[in-house]
Amino acid sequence: MSYTLNLSSAWAKLKRGKTHIDSLKIEIEKVYANGSPITLRREYEPKNRAIVIRIESVVDIPDHWSLVVGDAVHNIRCALDHLAWQLALRHFDGIEPTNRAVIKSIHFPVVIEESKWRDSVHNQWMDGADANKLKRFQPFNLGPQSRAKGVRHPFEIFCGFDGIDNIDKHRSIHLTYIAPRLKSFASESVYTFHECYPVDGSVEIGMSGFPTNPGDEVARVSVVPSGPDPDVDFETCLAGYVAMGERWDVIKALDAFADGTEQVLRLF
Numbered sequence: 001m002s003y004t005l006n007l008s009s010a011w012a013k014l015k016r017g018k019t020h021i022d023s024l025k026i027e028i029e030k031v032y033a034n035g036s037p038i039t040l041r042r043e044y045e046p047k048n049r050a051i052v053i054r055i056e057s058v059v060d061i062p063d064h065w066s067l068v069v070g071d072a073v074h075n076i077r078c079a080l081d082h083l084a085w086q087l088a089l090r091h092f093d094g095i096e097p098t099n100r101a102v103i104k105s106i107h108f109p110v111v112i113e114e115s116k117w118r119d120s121v122h123n124q125w126m127d128g129a130d131a132n133k134l135k136r137f138q139p140f141n142l143g144p145q146s147r148a149k150g151v152r153h154p155f156e157i158f159c160g161f162d163g164i165d166n167i168d169k170h171r172s173i174h175l176t177y178i179a180p181r182l183k184s185f186a187s188e189s190v191y192t193f194h195e196c197y198p199v200d201g202s203v204e205i206g207m208s209g210f211p212t213n214p215g216d217e218v219a220r221v222s223v224v225p226s227g228p229d230p231d232v233d234f235e236t237c238l239a240g241y242v243a244m245g246e247r248w249d250v251i252k253a254l255d256a257f258a259d260g261t262e263q264v265l266r267l268f
Contacts, residue, residue, distance in 0.1 A: 003094035005268055010082035014261055017075035021254045024068050028242050028251065031059055037178050038240040040218060044196075044230045051196075051232050053219040058178045058212065061242065065176045069244060070168040072254055073158050076261050077165040080108035080155075083265060087126040097125075110160045114140040133267045137260060154256040157248070164245065176250055179212055179243035191234045195227025 031037055037059035044051050088106045089096065097103055102125065109122035109131075117123070117138065123131045139153035139160070158164045164174055191198070199222040221232050244250045 003090045005086045005090060007083060007086060007265060007268060010079045010086070010265055013075045013079035013082060014258065014265065017072045017079065017261075018258055020068050020072035020075065021251070021258060024065060024072070024254075025251055027062070027065065031242075034059075036239055037242075038180060038212075038238050040238055042231075044223075044225075046225075048220070048222075049224070050220045050222045051230060052217060052221075055212070055214050055216045055218065055238070057214055058240070061176050061178060065242070066173045066244075069176060069250060069254070070164075070173060073165045073168060073257070076258055077108075077159045079261050080159065080264065081106075083268065084108040084122065084126070086268075087130045090130070091126050108159070109134060110139065110155050110163070112139045112156060112160065114138075130268075134264065137264055154253065154260050157245070157253065158257045174244050176242055176244045177212065178240045179247050181239040181241045191221070191232050193223065194229070194231040194233070196223035196225045196230035196232070198223055198232075 039056040040053055041056040042051060042053050084107055097106075105121045106125050107122050109117075109120045111117045111120050117135065117140065126134075137155065139156035142151055142153055156163065159166075168174055218238055223230055223232070242250050244253070
């Protein structure tokens with residue numbers, strides 16, 4: 001009689017991880033309810049003969065948000081590993097392994113290079129049909145073109161060897177922070193200059209780098225002053241979002257990890 005998978009614990013872990021994500025969403029929405037988490041200031045800087053847009057303030061991120069992220073990631077990762085354990089039990093006809101080396105090697109596989117998939121240590125403790133179901137969810141399916149553009153698979157980000165879960169458990173807490181999403185400015189043709197006039201090619205919008213701290217420069221307009229208070233009217237907006245790691249939108253990334261995990265569980 002073949003072993004019947006019991007994924008109740010895997011689903012419970014996933015549900016718990018989603019609960020953490022939902023609580024974080026609520027807290028982040030409260031921050032956004034007060035407007036953009038990044039405010040700007042505009043002022044004339046005589047030394048540079050330019051009207052400069054700088055970050056005025058960035059909303060403080062509660063310290064416990066990083067802990068919530070770690071708890072969410074770990075629970076979702078556990079859901080995948082609980083599945084792997086059940087697949088191993090099916091491989092062993094329902095008899096739990098006692099060899100410590102075998103037990104330690106039973107994890108959900110996360111393989112970045114397709115050439116290493118067949119010989120992955122995690123695959124040897126599941127049936128071939130089960131391994132084939134998991135193959136489509138592996139990071140190597142992204143392909144070289146996506147990787148060249150900097151795209152990374154959620155499973156790779158969160159539960160790969162150097163993924164967020166392993167680092168959070170063994171090394172350090174992944175900090176959340178405010179990152180700029182986009183810069184929006186009015187068309188240059190509608191700028192209105194006061195007590196100054198522009199220099200040819202004067203407008204520099206979207207400075208190099210990623211401004212995130214008070215005082216960081218966002219844009220500048222070089223001018224020749226014609227009065228004591230040079231200024232220029234144009235709308236500025238620097239939207240912010242809660243990020244982690246390599247500037248990943250924390251909610252979008254967590255949702256992608258949870259959704260991918262749910263898709264895997266539903267295969268079984």
